[in-house]
Amino acid sequence: MLFHVKMTVKLPLDMDPAKAAQLKADEKALAQRLQQEGTWRHLWRIAGHYANYSVFDVADVETLHDTLMQLPLFPYMEIDIDGLCRHPSSIHADDR
Ligand SMILES: O=C(O)CC1=CCC(=O)O1
Numbered sequence: 348m349l350f351h352v353k354m355t356v357k358l359p360l361d362m363d364p365a366k367a368a369q370l371k372a373d374e375k376a377l378a379q380r381l382q383q384e385g386t387w388r389h390l391w392r393i394a395g396h397y398a399n400y401s402v403f404d405v406a407d408v409e410t411l412h413d414t415l416m417q418l419p420l421f422p423y424m425e426i427d428i429d430g431l432c433r434h435p436s437s438i439h440a441d442d443r
């Protein structure tokens with residue numbers, strides 16, 4: 348199942364810079380592993396915002412929830428999710 352996920356990161360302004368840097372490095376490592384595995388299909392920065400639009404390919408909603416909760420930045424994110432299904436006019440037959 349495909350899900351469009353918007354993640355907006357809101358780190359506390361007074362967070363220790365070293366802790367913030369470690370969280371971002373850990374987030375990057377996991378995000379890149381999930382991309383290599385095919386779970387995190389797309390990752391786009393939203394221009395002008397500390398936020399991204401992503402597409403996740405997971406078995407079900409529970410798996411999406413568990414995956415998002417693993418993210419090191421999860422406690423500092425606002426997350427909006429939309430379920431995706433194939434558009435009848437799409438030419439991309441492999442999108443489902
Ligand atoms: O910077 C972000 O939008 C949050 C994030 C997701 C994956 C990553 O490496 O950072």
